Amino acid sequence: MTDSPRDLGPLVPRNRDAHPAAYDPGYKTSVVRSPNQALLSMESTPSEETGPRFGHNKIQALDNNLILNWTKGESPAVGERILVHGRVLDEFGRPVPHTLVEIWQANAGGRYRHVKDTYFAPLDPNFGGCGRTLTDENGYYEFLTIRPGAYPWPNRGNDWRPMHIHFSIFGHSFGQRLISQMYFQGDPLIDLCPIAHTVKDRGQLDALVAPLDMAMSRPMDFLAYKFDIVLRGRRQTMFENKLEGM
Amino acid sequence: MVQPLNNRLTESASQTAGPYVHIGCMPTHAGNAGAYEEEIGTSPIEDGCAGEIITIKGEVFDGTGWALRDAMMESWQPDAAGKFPGQEGADPKVSGFCRFAADGTTGEFTLRTVKPGPVPMRGGGMQAPHISVWVVARGINTGLQTRIYFEDEDNSNDPLLKRIEQRPRVDTLIAKKEADGVYRFNIVLQGKDETVFLDL
Numbered sequence: 001m002t003d004s005p006r007d008l009g010p011l012v013p014r015n016r017d018a019h020p021a022a023y024d025p026g027y028k029t030s031v032v033r034s035p036n037q038a039l040l041s042m043e044s045t046p047s048e049e050t051g052p053r054f055g056h057n058k059i060q061a062l063d064n065n066l067i068l069n070w071t072k073g074e075s076p077a078v079g080e081r082i083l084v085h086g087r088v089l090d091e092f093g094r095p096v097p098h099t100l101v102e103i104w105q106a107n108a109g110g111r112y113r114h115v116k117d118t119y120f121a122p123l124d125p126n127f128g129g130c131g132r133t134l135t136d137e138n139g140y141y142e143f144l145t146i147r148p149g150a151y152p153w154p155n156r157g158n159d160w161r162p163m164h165i166h167f168s169i170f171g172h173s174f175g176q177r178l179i180s181q182m183y184f185q186g187d188p189l190i191d192l193c194p195i196a197h198t199v200k201d202r203g204q205l206d207a208l209v210a211p212l213d214m215a216m217s218r219p220m221d222f223l224a225y226k227f228d229i230v231l232r233g234r235r236q237t238m239f240e241n242k243l244e245g246m
Numbered sequence: 247m248v249q250p251l252n253n254r255l256t257e258s259a260s261q262t263a264g265p266y267v268h269i270g271c272m273p274t275h276a277g278n279a280g281a282y283e284e285e286i287g288t289s290p291i292e293d294g295c296a297g298e299i300i301t302i303k304g305e306v307f308d309g310t311g312w313a314l315r316d317a318m319m320e321s322w323q324p325d326a327a328g329k330f331p332g333q334e335g336a337d338p339k340v341s342g343f344c345r346f347a348a349d350g351t352t353g354e355f356t357l358r359t360v361k362p363g364p365v366p367m368r369g370g371g372m373q374a375p376h377i378s379v380w381v382v383a384r385g386i387n388t389g390l391q392t393r394i395y396f397e398d399e400d401n402s403n404d405p406l407l408k409r410i411e412q413r414p415r416v417d418t419l420i421a422k423k424e425a426d427g428v429y430r431f432n433i434v435l436q437g438k439d440e441t442v443f444l445d446l
Binding site: 010011013014015016018019020021022024027028029030031032033034035036037039040041042043044045046047048050051052053054058060063069070089090091092093100102103104112113114115116117128129130132166168174175177178179180181195196198199201203204205207208229230231232 | 254256258260261263264266267268270276278283284286308310312314323324330331333343350376378380382383384385390391393406436437441443444446
């Protein structure tokens with residue numbers, strides 16, 4: 001039990017400069033959905049330091065294989081086959097083991113399987129577009145999927161989303177909760193995308209772009225992209241432990 | 247010169263969950279029932295858990311007063327005795343975690359759960375009973391944290407509520423009782439009556 005609230009201190013306060021501002025007029029929807037008032041900052045409490053745990057019992061073998069999971073292994077999805085893999089770490093570089101990673105994405109034509117997506121690229125009957133897995137004891141995860149297509153979206157006159165995969169990561173504390181997006185190395189649409197550019201720090205945006213990883217690609221089968229994710233960390237000092245441990 | 251500060255990483259940047267977050271997190275809500283054998287977070291409690299079962303209903307409003315139809319929320323809470331899942335003596339029938347979404351047509355959300363107990367702070371003091379909530383949607387660049395407190399509990403010594411300088415804003419974190427076991431809690435993203443959002 002090295003990661004119970006008794007052994008670890010508070011969460012490291014979130015560096016808001018590493019994240020997009022709530023209000024970004026280039027991304028029009030944010031204009032009316034961004035709080036005007038400052039956030040209320042305080043040291044984390046057990047409500048933020050604890051969090052849900054998910055066991056292997058809910059995860060099925062094909063859940064991290066988006067090429068096959070929609071048809072339960074019957075028939076593969078259309079598209080360029082890719083492996084997406086990486087590690088989940090915290091701000092101290094420690095791996096985050098046994099944590100749930102969920103992804104969702106458009107199909108190869110840029111269409112989502114969602115009741116509200118009406119783009120005229122066709123649905124792929126063999127592709128659902130969601131996957132999930134738990135990281136291993138060293139924080140590693142992997143998904144087999146197809147490269148999602150770029151697609152147009154209603155924002156400014158002619159905006160297109162670059163190819164991307166949505167990521168949802170839990171960590172072990174509710175205060176670590178993070179949703180982000182993975183982009184693909186070399187996609188020219190990244191630099192034109194107002195959503196990608198809500199991240200103003202270029203290094204932070206670059207960190208959302210997965211490089212091609214030929215070493216992990218499988219000859220005659222799939223290309224690989226590596227995408228590491230960093231979650232908030234928790235302080236761990238003997239002073240903090242003394243406060244709690246008595 | 248100083249020693250290099252090694253082994254420090256920066257948290258990955260948040261990006262909006264987008265309009266189709268339900269595909270990945272609540273497939274049935276996206277129209278994709280059966281994507282997973284078992285979805286996570288469908289209920290924070292099981293039948294037979296100890297305590298008062300309550301229903302919280304509400305809407306998420308944007309700065310124009312329009313209720314979002316695409317918002318997704320997650321909640322996290324302790325059991326009726328204030329113990330979080332995994333802590334010694336916690337109620338095994340309380341998972342504490344739930345996912346729920348604004349209705350795609352009306353915008354209303356519903357959370358059915360057990361009323362949580364008070365939670366001790368590090369270094370002493372108690373927090374009034376509350377449920378932590380995280381809101382994501384298209385147009386929300388970083389998920390918004392807030393809390394649901396209850397108007398029929400003693401909130402006077404809660405350390406977080408005490409830090410809100412403008413006292414009328416405390417009300418934005420307090421669910422109003424509509425009937426026995428039924429509360430209303432609206433979330434206002436912007437403007438008049440804007441909800442207090444948290445950074446902790």
